[in-house]
Amino acid sequence: MSDISVSLKHSIAGANARQGGAVSSAGFVDESILERVRVGRAYVAAKYGFRNHWYPALFGAELAEGEARALTLLGENILVKRIDGAVHAIRDRCLHRGVPLSTQLECYTRNTVTCWYHGFTYRFDDGVLCAIAGTKDSAVVGRKKLHVYPVVEAKGLVFVFVGDADFTPPPLAHDVPPGFLDDELVVRGKARTVAANWRIGAENGFDSTHIFIHKHSVLIEDADLALPLGLQPQGRHAFKTSVSDDGPKGVFDNFGPGEVMPVFTATIEGEEVLHGAMHGGNRVPQDISMWLPCALRVRPWPVPELTQFEWYVPIDGEQHLYLQTLGKRCANEAEAAEFDAEFQRRWLPKALDGFNDDDVWAREATQPFYADDSGWLKEQLFEPDGNIVEWRKLASAHARGIQAPQHIDAPRRPRAHPSTENPS
């Protein structure tokens, strides 16, 4: 039994028992379902994501100096603020009575946030409860702290490490697809919330035959694509995994000759009914790969000079942040500026929206079947889904932990009576 399946037992079955049922596992995958999952059990259990990994949470440009923002990642409510250029992230949950600080944000000094309820005040840089506004000399001041999430910014994205306080984060490079952090790569993108579990997002992106949904996409003509109706894995080497100790872990579709065959014609009972776009000049992509914790790399895409990197970041059990980026190698500022303009004018509307909008509605249409997790038992996979099975196995074997009921917060409620002024 692998480590993760041990920790899976521990975190799913153990948590409630140990804590005398104090933690509700409502919304998590039922033990009775997990028992019947034959491949990738830890992955199926990770409805709220894999713990102890780096996740992109937003674009750096979305958070101006001095600005704060509430986020939810893997079911954890988080408060981020940019202070003197650096983004800090703390748990958005007051130690006193558990309320979200963000329900009414009150920052009286640059590096602190004061709970709107009874004045508990926390520093952003170390989470320490450093004062209680309106009270003097409490013994808890200086003795308690909120969880502080490690944060790094790279390629214009803000990455947050969602994990245990005593887990030393590995380098970011272990949790992003290879090449993403390359010096010359300039990255642009967008993020949106999709009403589907993060695994439904990941599997849609990596699914070799899902390109059937893209057959009428505006991008085909715009980018002069030769886009098959499907990609058919052939040999026994159609997929390969990359699991070095000193790098990211992922699964590749091997597009080598004789491994994955593009299918351009759809035949139903002998009758040819549909043709894929065969005559485009751009035969892309050449490789597609899926990486822990939840990132896809499509290379090159949508044209030979670009690569798409996208993440399906768990928000909670039913939603993910679909964070899409395109990267281009640029030798200088002028090339970067040109890419920036082309991204805004062309790739944003035609690729990240036009093309990938198909993926968004496909995921949202898939979600109900898997919502109560019975779909993991009822689904009928077929040969080309082999790469998805490999991904489930790899993730189960190599993820650093599973998000469990005791880790998550109740969803925030909007203020019912927002009548007083927000002073911050």
Ligand code: BPY
């Ligand atoms: C491209 C693809 C994709 C995605 C984002 C970008 C893609 C996959 C296979 C063939 C062509 C494009 O999520 O699935």
Ligand code: FES
């Ligand atoms: Fe935050 Fe009381 S709930 S100070």
Ligand code: FE2
């Ligand atoms: Fe797609």
